[in-house]
Amino acid sequence: MSGTPGPSNTGKAIASLAKMPATDTTRAGTQKMKFIPTLPIRRKKEEVKQEPAAAPAPTPTGAPSERGGGRGQGRGRARGDPSRGGGRAAAPPRPPPPEMTASGPFAMGPSLAGSSAWRSGPRVSSIPTAPRGPPDPAALGANLTKTAAPALKKEERVESRVHVDDDAEVYSDPDEGVEIVDMRNVHTMDWMAPESLKWESARDRSKKRAAKVEKEEDELTPDKGKAKHGPITTEGPPVDDVGDINFANALDLSESEEEEVMENIIDDFARDGEDQSLRQERLYFFQFPSPFPSFVSKSSEPSDPGEQSHVSEHQVKRVSFSADTKPPASVPEDVDKDQPPPHVDGVIGQLEIYKSGAVKMRLANGILLDVTAATQSSFLQQAVHVDRATKNLRVLGEVGRRFVATPDIDSLLEAMTQADEAAIAKVETEGLLPMDTT
Amino acid sequence: METDDHVVSVLPVHLSNNLAPNLQLHQFPLLNRSLEVPPSATLSGKRIRARLKPTARRLEVHVPVDHRPEVWNTEKSKELGAGRLEDDKEKNQLDSNRVKENEDPRLSEVRFRSEAIPHVGAYMLGVVRKGALHLHPLTETHQLRPTLTYLDALNRKSRRARGADSDSESDDGPPPDPDEVPPISTPPKAKGSVGGAKEVQVTARKVDEKGGQHLQGGLSAVRREMLMGIRAEEEDEWQELAYHGPESAESNEAYEALFSQCGDVLESQSNVSTFLSSTRGR
Numbered sequence: 001m002s003g004t005p006g007p008s009n010t011g012k013a014i015a016s017l018a019k020m021p022a023t024d025t026t027r028a029g030t031q032k033m034k035f036i037p038t039l040p041i042r043r044k045k046e047e048v049k050q051e052p053a054a055a056p057a058p059t060p061t062g063a064p065s066e067r068g069g070g071r072g073q074g075r076g077r078a079r080g081d082p083s084r085g086g087g088r089a090a091a092p093p094r095p096p097p098p099e100m101t102a103s104g105p106f107a108m109g110p111s112l113a114g115s116s117a118w119r120s121g122p123r124v125s126s127i128p129t130a131p132r133g134p135p136d137p138a139a140l141g142a143n144l145t146k147t148a149a150p151a152l153k154k155e156e157r158v159e160s161r162v163h164v165d166d167d168a169e170v171y172s173d174p175d176e177g178v179e180i181v182d183m184r185n186v187h188t189m190d191w192m193a194p195e196s197l198k199w200e201s202a203r204d205r206s207k208k209r210a211a212k213v214e215k216e217e218d219e220l221t222p223d224k225g226k227a228k229h230g231p232i233t234t235e236g237p238p239v240d241d242v243g244d245i246n247f248a249n250a251l252d253l254s255e256s257e258e259e260e261v262m263e264n265i266i267d268d269f270a271r272d273g274e275d276q277s278l279r280q281e282r283l284y285f286f287q288f289p290s291p292f293p294s295f296v297s298k299s300s301e302p303s304d305p306g307e308q309s310h311v312s313e314h315q316v317k318r319v320s321f322s323a324d325t326k327p328p329a330s331v332p333e334d335v336d337k338d339q340p341p342p343h344v345d346g347v348i349g350q351l352e353i354y355k356s357g358a359v360k361m362r363l364a365n366g367i368l369l370d371v372t373a374a375t376q377s378s379f380l381q382q383a384v385h386v387d388r389a390t391k392n393l394r395v396l397g398e399v400g401r402r403f404v405a406t407p408d409i410d411s412l413l414e415a416m417t418q419a420d421e422a423a424i425a426k427v428e429t430e431g432l433l434p435m436d437t438t
Numbered sequence: 439m440e441t442d443d444h445v446v447s448v449l450p451v452h453l454s455n456n457l458a459p460n461l462q463l464h465q466f467p468l469l470n471r472s473l474e475v476p477p478s479a480t481l482s483g484k485r486i487r488a489r490l491k492p493t494a495r496r497l498e499v500h501v502p503v504d505h506r507p508e509v510w511n512t513e514k515s516k517e518l519g520a521g522r523l524e525d526d527k528e529k530n531q532l533d534s535n536r537v538k539e540n541e542d543p544r545l546s547e548v549r550f551r552s553e554a555i556p557h558v559g560a561y562m563l564g565v566v567r568k569g570a571l572h573l574h575p576l577t578e579t580h581q582l583r584p585t586l587t588y589l590d591a592l593n594r595k596s597r598r599a600r601g602a603d604s605d606s607e608s609d610d611g612p613p614p615d616p617d618e619v620p621p622i623s624t625p626p627k628a629k630g631s632v633g634g635a636k637e638v639q640v641t642a643r644k645v646d647e648k649g650g651q652h653l654q655g656g657l658s659a660v661r662r663e664m665l666m667g668i669r670a671e672e673e674d675e676w677q678e679l680a681y682h683g684p685e686s687a688e689s690n691e692a693y694e695a696l697f698s699q700c701g702d703v704l705e706s707q708s709n710v711s712t713f714l715s716s717t718r719g720r
Contacts, residue, residue, distance in 0.1 A: 191476050192509040284564040285463065286573065289713045292560035295453060295704035344455050346702040351449040351571050358443070361451060364706040380466040380473060383563050383576075385457055385692045386490070386497070386679070393488045393497075393679040394689040396696065398472060399463065399563070407713050415710045 283383050285402040287374060293367065295348050361405055368411040374402035452572045452698035459577040461563060461696075464499075466550065466582050474683070476504035484546070488681040494671040497552035499582055499681070505546065512544070519543035522588035524595065529587075529672060550582035565696065572697045 026032050181189065187196045349363035351371070359371040381399040385392075466473065475484060484502035491497075504510060523543040561576040657665075682688045 190509070191478075192504050192506075195470060281565050281567055284566075285576075286562040286564050287558070288560040288562060290557075290559045291708075291712065291716055292562075292575070293706045293708040293712065295706050344453055344704065345698045345700045346452065346454075346704040347450050347698075348453045348573075348704050348706070349451045351451050352445045353447045353449075354443050355446050356443045363451070364704065365709050367706075367708075367710045377465070378470055380469045380471070382464045382466075382473065382684075384462050384464050385689075386460050386462055388460075388490070388492055388677070391677060391679050392682065392688065393490075394682045394686070394692045395473075395684045396461075396563075396689055396693045397684050403564075407710055412710050412714065416714065419709075419711055 282401070283397045283399045285374075285381070285399045286371075287402070287404045288369070289405070289407060293363065293365075295344055295346070295364070296342070360408060366411065366415065368408040369405040370408050371403050371405050374404040376402060449566070450570045452570055452701075453574075453704070454572065454696070454698035455575055456695045456698075457692065458575055461574055461576050462578040462580060463561065463563070463576050464497075464552070464580050464582055465555075468583070473499070473501060475502050478504050478506050486681045486683065487547075488679040489676040490679050491671060491674040491676055494674050495552075495554050495578070496671060496674075497580055497582070498585075498676075499550040499552075500547040501550065502547050503545070515545040516543070518545040518588055518592070521592035521595070525588045525591035528591065545588070549585045551585040552580035552582045555579040555581055563696070567697060574696050 184196050187193050349361060349367070352360045352362060354360070361369040361371055363369070383396040383399050385394045385396055387394070473486065475486060479502040486502070487500045489498050489500075505512070505515070520543055522545060557576075557579060561579065562573045563576055564574075565572050
C-alpha cells in the first residue's frame with residue numbers, strides 16, 4: 001500500500017516508508033527537543049594523560065589511574081579508584097600529580113589504618129580538667145563505659161590496657177604538630193572525646209578461645225551438637241561432623257556467653273559480709289512476670305488476693321504521697337483503688353545460688369523463679385525517685401545489670417497437676433451432681 | 439539436671455515499697471557515659487535541672503553543655519539558641535527565670551525528653567546489702583532522648599522567610615493520606631492562639647482542600663485522639679523539679695529509704711499458677 005510517503009521526497013519514485021526523514025517535529029507534531037550533552041572540558045585530561053606517561057615511575061601506569069596514582073596522594077576520595085579517573089577533568093584546579101602533598105587523615109596511606117593521626121595541637125594542652133579516663137567511670141559506679149561492669153570484666157579490661165603499652169603498635173614518626181593517638185585511647189583524651197569501640201586484643205581473644213575449648217572438653221553430656229565441636233577457627237580442634245558446623249558455631253556463641261554471665265551472676269549475689277560504702281552497692285534491675293504476687297504481713301487479715309500487682313499502670317495517675325513513709329511493717333489497710341498500695345516491708349523469700357551457677361528465687365507458697373541475666377544495656381540507666389509533692393527528683397544511682405525472673409517450669413507444671421488433682425478430688429468428694437432428666 | 443547441684447548460698451529477699459509509687463527507671467539510650475555536668479560548666483556554676491508535666495507524665499532533664507571553644511561552636515550555638523527561644527515561645531514553655539534578656543540566647547544545655555515505656559511484667563529494683571537482696575517495685579520507665587525541636591523552629595522560620603518557593607526537602611509533615619479526607623481546623627480555632635506547630639499544619643491543609651465544611655467525621659478517631667493528647671500535653675504546665683544527683687545528701691536519704699527495715703516474713707495469697715492463669719492472650 002502506498003499510503004502517504006514522507007513529505008518532500010521529490011527525487012524518488014517510491015519513498016521508503018520505513019525511513020522517517022529527519023525533521024524537527026515529532027510524529028505528534030510537536031517540536032523535537034534537542035539533546036545537547038554538556039561535555040566536560042577535555043583539555044586538562046589530555047594534558048594530564050600525557051604527563052604520567054612522561055613522568056617518572058612513582059605513579060602507576062595507565063591513563064585512568066592518574067587520579068588514584070600513588071599511595072601518597074592525599075585526596076582520599078579518589079584514592080585507589082581508577083574507575084573514577086576519567087571524566088572528572090573539570091575538577092577544580094589541582095597541582096599536577098607528582099607534586100601532590102599529602103594531607104588529611106589518609107596522609108600516611110593504608111599503613112596506618114589501625115590508627116589515626118590527629119591534629120590535636122592546642123586542644124589537649126589547654127584543657128584545664130583532667131581527661132576522662134578509666135578511673136573516672138569506675139568511681140561513679142557507672143556501668144556505662146566498657147570498663148565498668150562486674151568485677152571480672154573490669155580487671156580483665158584494666159589488664160588489657162596495661163598490655164596495650166607492651167605491644168603497642170609502633171608508628172612512624174609523626175610530622176610536626178601532629179600527634180598520633182591510638183584509636184582505642186581516643187576517649188581518654190578529653191571530656192567530650194568520642195567513645196572508643198570495644199577492643200579485644202589478640203591476647204584476650206586467644207584466652208577466650210582457650211577457655212571455651214576447655215569448658216567444652218569438660219562437658220560430659222553427649223548431647224548432639226553440643227560442645228563437642230571446637231570453635232571454628234584455624235587453631236581450634238577439628239570439627240567432627242561437617243554437617244553440624246553451623247549448628248555448633250551457633251551454639252558456641254550462646255554457650256560461651258552463658259558461661260561468662262553465669263559466673264557474673266554468682267559474683268553479684270555472693271557478696272557476703274562485704275562492708276561496702278554506701279554508694280558502692282550496685283543497683284540491679286529485675287523483671288518479674290506479672291502479676292507480681294502481693295504480700296501481706298502476717299499480723300493483719302489478708303487483703304485482696306494476689307491479682308493486684310504493685311506496678312499496675314493505673315497507680316501512676318494517683319496523687320503521690322510524700323516519700324517519708326518509713327518502715328517498720330505497718331498493718332496494711334484494706335486496699336482501695338484510690339489509695340496508695342499497702343505498705344509492704346519484709347522478707348518474701350530467698351535467693352538460692354546453686355553450685356552449677358543457677359540462681360533461683362523461692363517465694364512464698366512454693367513459687368519458684370529462675371533468675372537469669374537479661375540483655376545488658378549499653379546505655380545509662382538511672383533509678384530515680386520523683387517526688388511530685390516536694391518537687392524533688394533524686395537520682396538513687398545507676399542501674400547495672402538486668403535480670404529476668406521466670407517461673408521455674410517444673411514447679412509450675414507440678415503445681416498445675418496438683419491443682420488439677422485437687423479439683424478432681426473435690427468433685428469426687430462432693431459427689432457428682434445428678435442430672436435432671438425429667 | 440546435674441545430680442550434685444546443691445545450694446551454695448542463700449540470700450533472703452526483702453520487699454518494700456517505701457518509695458512507691460515514685461520510683462522510676464530512667465534510661466538514656468545512646469548515652470553511654472554517666473549524666474554529669476562537664477567540668478567546664480561546673481566551674482561556671484551550672485547544674486542539671488529537671489522539670490515535669492505531671493498529667494502528661496512527661497519529664498525533661500536539662501544538662502549543661504561543655505562550651506569550651508575546642509569542642510563547641512559559639513556562633514552556631516547562638517543561631518540555634520535563637521531557634522530554641524522561639525520554640526519555647528511557641529510551646530509556651532518559656533521560663534522567665536532562665537532567660538537572660540541582655541544577651542543573645544545561646545544553646546547552653548541539652549534537653550532530654552522522656553517517653554514513658556510500658557512495662558512488661560513487674561519491674562523491680564534490687565540491691566544487695568548485707569547478704570540480703572532488697573527489692574523495690576518500679577512504677578514507671580522513661581526513656582530520655584535529646585530534643586531537637588529548636589531545629590524545627592529554625593526550619594519553620596527559614597521556610598516562612600523563603601515563602602512559597604520552598605524546596606522539596608522542607609516538607610510540611612507527612613503528605614495527606616489519599617484515602618482520608620484532610621482534617622479540618624475548627625478545633626484549633628476554638629482552642630485559641632497558643633497553638634504551635636501542629637495546628638499550623640492543620641490549617642494549611644484546610645486551605646488546600648476544596649469543600650471544607652462537610653466533615654467532622656473526616657478526622658479519624660485515632661488521629662483525633664492523638665491531636666487531643668498532644669494539645670492536652672501542651673496545655674499542661676511545666677513544674678520545676680529540684681534535681682539531685684546520685685551523690686547528694688537527699689539522694690542518699692532516699693536511697694536508704696529504699697531498703698526494707700523489717701525482717702518479718704510476709705505471706706501471699708497467690709501461687710505459681712497465678713502466673714499462668716493471668717497470662718493475657720494477645
